[in-house]
Amino acid sequence: xxxxxxxxxxxxxxxxxxxxxxxxxxxxxxxxxxxxxxxxxxxxxxxxxxxxxxxxxxxxxxxxxxxxxxxxxxxxxxxxxxxxxxxxxxxxxxxxxxxxxxxxxxxxxxxxxxxxxxxxxxxxxxxxxxxxxxxxxxxxxxxxxxxxxxxxxxxxxxxxxxxxxxxxxxxxxxxxxxxxxxxxxxxxxxxxxxxxxxxxxxxxxxxxxxxxxxxxxxxxxxxxxxxxxxxxxxxxxxxxxxxxxxxxxxxxxxxxxxxxxxxxxxxxxxxxxxxxxxxxxxxxxxxxxxxxxxxxxxxxxxxxxxxxxxxxxxxxxxxxxxxxxxxxxxxxxxxxxxxxxxxxxxxxxxxxxxxxxxxxxxxxxxxxxxxxxxxxxxxxxx
Amino acid sequence: xxxxxxxxxxxxxxxxxxxxxxxxxxxxxxxxxxxxxxxxxxxxxxxxxxxxxxxxxxxxxxxxxxxxxxxxxxxxxxxxxxxxxxxxxxxxxxxxxxxxxxxxxxxxxxxxxxxxxxxxxxxxxxxxxxxxxxxxxxxxxxxxxxxxxxxxxxxxxxxxxxxxxxxxxxxxxxxxxxxxxxxxxxxxxxxxxxxxxxxxxxxxxxxxxxxxxxxxxxxxxxxxxxxxxxxxxxxxxxxxxxxxxxxxxxxxxxxxxxxxxxxxxxxxxxxxxxxxxxxxxxxxxxxxxxxxxxxxxxxxxxxxxxxxxxxxxxxxxxxxxxxxxxxxxxxxxxxxxxxxxxxxxxxxxxxxxxxxxxxxxxxxxxxxxxxxxxxxxxxxxxxxxxxxxxxxxxx
Numbered sequence: 001x002x003x004x005x006x007x008x009x010x011x012x013x014x015x016x017x018x019x020x021x022x023x024x025x026x027x028x029x030x031x032x033x034x035x036x037x038x039x040x041x042x043x044x045x046x047x048x049x050x051x052x053x054x055x056x057x058x059x060x061x062x063x064x065x066x067x068x069x070x071x072x073x074x075x076x077x078x079x080x081x082x083x084x085x086x087x088x089x090x091x092x093x094x095x096x097x098x099x100x101x102x103x104x105x106x107x108x109x110x111x112x113x114x115x116x117x118x119x120x121x122x123x124x125x126x127x128x129x130x131x132x133x134x135x136x137x138x139x140x141x142x143x144x145x146x147x148x149x150x151x152x153x154x155x156x157x158x159x160x161x162x163x164x165x166x167x168x169x170x171x172x173x174x175x176x177x178x179x180x181x182x183x184x185x186x187x188x189x190x191x192x193x194x195x196x197x198x199x200x201x202x203x204x205x206x207x208x209x210x211x212x213x214x215x216x217x218x219x220x221x222x223x224x225x226x227x228x229x230x231x232x233x234x235x236x237x238x239x240x241x242x243x244x245x246x247x248x249x250x251x252x253x254x255x256x257x258x259x260x261x262x263x264x265x266x267x268x269x270x271x272x273x274x275x276x277x278x279x280x281x282x283x284x285x286x287x288x289x290x291x292x293x294x295x296x297x298x299x300x301x302x303x304x305x306x307x308x309x310x311x312x313x314x315x316x317x318x319x320x321x322x323x324x325x326x327x328x329x330x331x332x333x334x335x336x337x338x339x340x341x342x343x344x345x346x347x348x349x350x351x352x353x354x355x356x357x358x359x360x361x362x363x364x365x366x367x368x369x370x371x372x373x374x375x376x377x378x379x380x381x382x
Numbered sequence: 383x384x385x386x387x388x389x390x391x392x393x394x395x396x397x398x399x400x401x402x403x404x405x406x407x408x409x410x411x412x413x414x415x416x417x418x419x420x421x422x423x424x425x426x427x428x429x430x431x432x433x434x435x436x437x438x439x440x441x442x443x444x445x446x447x448x449x450x451x452x453x454x455x456x457x458x459x460x461x462x463x464x465x466x467x468x469x470x471x472x473x474x475x476x477x478x479x480x481x482x483x484x485x486x487x488x489x490x491x492x493x494x495x496x497x498x499x500x501x502x503x504x505x506x507x508x509x510x511x512x513x514x515x516x517x518x519x520x521x522x523x524x525x526x527x528x529x530x531x532x533x534x535x536x537x538x539x540x541x542x543x544x545x546x547x548x549x550x551x552x553x554x555x556x557x558x559x560x561x562x563x564x565x566x567x568x569x570x571x572x573x574x575x576x577x578x579x580x581x582x583x584x585x586x587x588x589x590x591x592x593x594x595x596x597x598x599x600x601x602x603x604x605x606x607x608x609x610x611x612x613x614x615x616x617x618x619x620x621x622x623x624x625x626x627x628x629x630x631x632x633x634x635x636x637x638x639x640x641x642x643x644x645x646x647x648x649x650x651x652x653x654x655x656x657x658x659x660x661x662x663x664x665x666x667x668x669x670x671x672x673x674x675x676x677x678x679x680x681x682x683x684x685x686x687x688x689x690x691x692x693x694x695x696x697x698x699x700x701x702x703x704x705x706x707x708x709x710x711x712x713x714x715x716x717x718x719x720x721x722x723x724x725x726x727x728x729x730x731x732x733x734x735x736x737x738x739x740x741x742x743x744x745x746x747x748x749x750x751x752x753x754x755x756x757x758x759x760x761x762x763x764x765x766x767x768x769x770x771x772x773x774x775x776x777x
Contacts, residue, residue: 016666020659027656038645060556061489061502096452157456165450234556249497250724268416272660275409
């Protein structure tokens, strides 16, 4: 501990250089934090998708509807604990660029199936009492400045109401959830949709089924698909995780390519920082000679040099990660295009490990050199 | 005159000694090259995607959808409406029939090559007029499908991105079976990601009754659009919106290309700051290791301005090298790279190729030079201000 002042003063030997080394490490880790956030956004929250939830879609494609009569048969199947159905609404609020998901659901079964959506009980009661009621995610409400009690007109695209083109919803509740839960959706009542749409009565988009034993997911999926085989609407069942992953894969290489390029560049930026740190040690060869003359052991020299480079890395890196974390707390800056905008704790840990590694790697070569230096050589070199 | 000569002399001296400082110069070059690679390649994604979408429209074609629909996917038109649309003025006619194709636009699940997971491939049911409406359409392999059968033709882009779409293969989808009989191209437009079949057959397969989703109409000329639109929107028998095809596709691409561009520019700006720091450090080192030489020059009577310009030129030269390397690498790695992604407006796949255009390369190089200029400025001022006596004394 008593060497901290020594470390500190050698750090500021050349203020200009240390400042810029710190800044470049800082920027590198701001970048790292944002990249990990974008990567998470591109996987659509696959980490939190439930393994005990299965998704049933029409075998031909997601856009084909399934009959509502399937629900009873699914519920009656042994091993099924909960079922619920979802119907994509795809309406336009004011302008097509205000895109967000609107989904028609059965309120009670939906929220039972998705306990991660937290809705106060009195709002739930209000929703059950109001056929035109809808609940919105906290992020979505913030985006449009909606409050409970607001009436929201949404233009139907797939589903046209019997009168006119606009569907009205009353916001009766706001759901919240932990980080990583998509809080940008609007859920409204299926009975309102089904009663008021011009066609398509009795059709739903997809089913979500909760099973008692997640290890039987595959077997259960096969069972459901067999149940509806050779009917007019055959199904394809996947785990919710598989479904979300499949969706992320459809977006395709774009996310992966962006990440790959950026990782390569992060690496070069770290290289720049490491090079400067190494250089600053090289310049002090004669000082190392003096320290050795004063009786510093080889181990102490090694620790001093490594300590200095780790210290720089930690200061710059921690500030960088911290800033990116703060930035992410503010939510998605693109206005709804990246609904899952979080910096996962796991990635923060990876970042912390990388910071220390950077310090060690950048310091290793000069530290070993300094350690092996003969006093006479060190003092002779200028 | 003297000033210019001096400047050239010092600059040449600096540039010729770059090889002696290969290590730190190399780091500056690599840093700048990295930023340029990212900027150019990320923007090439947006460029390729936008180009594919823009090529998809023609000025002399109009797309008719149900009013309120925001994409072909969500539109729906009944058969009687289609008949009325085909009688609208402004539509090109050949003999009795209007040159228009009533179409269905649906999704079919087909695994993507590489990931093996199902992708939403767009499938379009067309009428015989479809290929007359789209004059860029041509077969490159096999033949056109026969109307009234379950034959299909696939776009070039669909064939390379999705599994089992070669001529002669069959696609099993639910209870439907489709036979691939040909591959078509359409000037690189997004139609090349689609699978085409007879709209009447598709109506049956997807249980759509006698309904369609859109009508694509060939206009008499690009000017007759207003006539065509006004007649249809004023007609109470139909409830439709009419848009130029070009406008439709431009709007479709907006969301994704904005997202890519925002991310690309944002990240490149941030990295640019990092690279500027790298350049500053490099030039600072270059100046500090030569402070004695610089002081000597100044003592000999060299102008401070020429010292400043020489340091800046070195920094710009390094930046130019870095920018050029970055541009070339981005070009080699990504130009023409084939991929497909999801178009969120229709939830269906769009195949496209990355495009590294000269304009993007120019942008990358300009950005590199800006970074070099900023990176060199600090150290250059420092070199020019170096107090001669103390610098000469420095070890």
